[in-house]
Amino acid sequence: RARLTVGALAQLKATGMPITMVTAYDFPSARVAEDADVDVVLVGDSAAMTVLGHDSTLPVGMTEMLVLAAAVRRGLRTPLLVADLPFGSYERSDEHAIGNAQRFVKEAGADAVKLERGGTSADRARAIVAAGVPVMGHVGLTPQTAGQLGGFRAQGRTAAGATRIAEEALALQESGCFALVLEAIPAAVTEQLMPYLRIPVIGIGAGPATDGQVLVFHDLLGMSAGTPARFVKRYADLHEQMVRAVGTYAEEVRTGKYPGPEHTYGIAPEELTAFAE
Numbered sequence: 001r002a003r004l005t006v007g008a009l010a011q012l013k014a015t016g017m018p019i020t021m022v023t024a025y026d027f028p029s030a031r032v033a034e035d036a037d038v039d040v041v042l043v044g045d046s047a048a049m050t051v052l053g054h055d056s057t058l059p060v061g062m063t064e065m066l067v068l069a070a071a072v073r074r075g076l077r078t079p080l081l082v083a084d085l086p087f088g089s090y091e092r093s094d095e096h097a098i099g100n101a102q103r104f105v106k107e108a109g110a111d112a113v114k115l116e117r118g119g120t121s122a123d124r125a126r127a128i129v130a131a132g133v134p135v136m137g138h139v140g141l142t143p144q145t146a147g148q149l150g151g152f153r154a155q156g157r158t159a160a161g162a163t164r165i166a167e168e169a170l171a172l173q174e175s176g177c178f179a180l181v182l183e184a185i186p187a188a189v190t191e192q193l194m195p196y197l198r199i200p201v202i203g204i205g206a207g208p209a210t211d212g213q214v215l216v217f218h219d220l221l222g223m224s225a226g227t228p229a230r231f232v233k234r235y236a237d238l239h240e241q242m243v244r245a246v247g248t249y250a251e252e253v254r255t256g257k258y259p260g261p262e263h264t265y266g267i268a269p270e271e272l273t274a275f276a277e
């Protein structure tokens with residue numbers, strides 16, 4: 001399969017084929033996404049939590065995100081590679097936002113960037129698109145402003161809340177975003193919104209009516225700490241499997257079972273004799 005483009009995503013929406021998206025943060029997770037044949041890989045700023053151990057997405061910056069995105073690029077061939085503009089990298093001005101979006105393309109090989117919320121973010125999206133970088137929008141539960149939203153909780157559960165999400169989604173679409181993420185909103189609100197959204201819509205905790213779904217790599221594989229959100233489905237329990245494997249290794253070192261002869265290098269007897277003398 002050839003490298004997916006922004007246009008190919010619109011094609012998937014047009015044909016009704018669900019779009020698959022997962023996050024990745026390094027070379028091995030990118031290879032998993034590649035070999036599993038997903039359509040879109042997101043280097044999410046969720047990296048702050050999943051791989052850097054912070055309790056929000058706020059502390060991660062461009063420096064870290066560029067390192068992670070470049071590693072993901074090296075592990076990917078076919079999926080579209082989207083990188084999250086981290087908190088503080090796009091809000092200040094169009095120029096600042098364009099500069100950081102272009103760094104993801106030039107320094108890490110990203111195909112597109114993602115930013116959160118409507119309002120001034122929609123203006124930033126328009127500027128970045130005009131500067132040549134495709135932009136994905138993200139509304140609903142927007143982790144970068146979770147503090148203002150009352151924490152990591154579902155959004156749009158009141159008429160006013162749902163209206164705000166609709167306005168932000170439409171503003172991002174009008175700004176030229178090629179796709180939109182809807183996070184943690186009632187399925188019925190998503191259903192009402194879908195007829196107004198011409199661009200591909202990827203949901204996470206937004207019900208089944210979207211054009212596709214995204215999950216965080218560590219959540220779906222059972223590698224994340226703490227209680228997962230309601231929308232997470234765990235398809236594996238890799239943390240437990242890895243603990244068991246590393247624990248068995250440690251046990252075998254302690255009991256002398258590892259390394260065995262098959263893990264050990266030999267030397268010709270005469271060489272050893274000469275060496276011993």
Ligand code: KIV
Binds near residue numbers: 023046204214
């Ligand atoms: O950072 C992230 O993982 C995301 C997805 C949940 C959409 O933004």
Ligand code: NA
Binds near residue numbers: 044143
């Ligand atoms: Na994100």
